[in-house]
Amino acid sequence: GAGVSQSPRYKVAKRGQDVALRCDPISGHVSLFWYQQALGQGPEFLTYFQNEAQLDKSGLPSDRFFAERPEGSVSTLKIQRTQQEDSAVYLCASSLESSASVSAQYFGPGTRLTVL
Amino acid sequence: DQQVKQNSPSLSVQEGRISILNCDYTNSMFDYFLWYKKYPAEGPTFLISISSIKDKNEDGRFTVFLNKSAKHLSLHIVPSQPGDSAVYFCAAPSGNQFYFGTGTSLTVIP
Numbered sequence: 001g002a003g004v005s006q007s008p009r010y011k012v013a014k015r016g017q018d019v020a021l022r023c024d025p026i027s028g029h030v031s032l033f034w035y036q037q038a039l040g041q042g043p044e045f046l047t048y049f050q051n052e053a054q055l056d057k058s059g060l061p062s063d064r065f066f067a068e069r070p071e072g073s074v075s076t077l078k079i080q081r082t083q084q085e086d087s088a089v090y091l092c093a094s095s096l097e098s099s100a101s102v103s104a105q106y107f108g109p110g111t112r113l114t115v116l
Numbered sequence: 117d118q119q120v121k122q123n124s125p126s127l128s129v130q131e132g133r134i135s136i137l138n139c140d141y142t143n144s145m146f147d148y149f150l151w152y153k154k155y156p157a158e159g160p161t162f163l164i165s166i167s168s169i170k171d172k173n174e175d176g177r178f179t180v181f182l183n184k185s186a187k188h189l190s191l192h193i194v195p196s197q198p199g200d201s202a203v204y205f206c207a208a209p210s211g212n213q214f215y216f217g218t219g220t221s222l223t224v225i226p
Contacts, residue, residue, distance in 0.1 A: 004159070033214070042120075042205050042216030043160070056212040091159055104150055105214065107159030 004108035021077045025094030035091040122217035135193040139206035146208040154203045
């Protein structure tokens with residue numbers, strides 16, 4: 001497909017379980033972003049990749065969150081020892097440009113994570 | 117610390133009338149603003165943007181107005197259509213990050 005895809009679309013985890021969320025950006029897009037969206041809130045920035053380099057991870061809420069994009073295309077967001085407060089929709093977005101300031105981002109449908 | 121704010125969580129408008137969605141920001145360094153539209157179970161989709169060197173940008177039924185002195189922007193949709201019913205987010209990039217408002221849920225009543 002031509003858009004950003006994410007998998008799984010829904011994930012239910014028991015508290016303490018590790019999860020991995022996948023993002024396939026639009027082919028050729030340099031920039032990739034991860035966001036966390038809690039119910040009733042706007043997306044909140046987690047981390048940013050330019051190709052394979054993670055240039056900004058200031059939004060990751062704790063060291064239980066880890067993201068990678070080893071070949072500059074597919075990205076995985078991993079959450080270790082999940083907690084109930086991690087329940088949210090995790091959005092991935094990509095953009096063609098290398099700077100966030102000059103281009104719009106294209107979002108995937110998100111992964112809804114529910115931690116019981 | 118919410119740098120982009122949308123103070124109206126919801127708005128209902130009759131079909132054919134104008135919808136006005138508002139957004140305020142606190143960071144005077146923002147120089148580019150975007151509006152996104154989101155349907156349930158989908159990711160946000162880009163709608164329209166405006167640079168701080170302009171005070172208006174129009175694209176079909178959608179117009180965004182920027183008032184830099186008031187740190188305020190608004191999205192006008194005219195005429196509103198039932199398919200416009202969605203959550204609308206305003207956003208502003210700074211560095212590598214995008215700051216989003218909390219969204220306004222628009223319902224267009226047929």
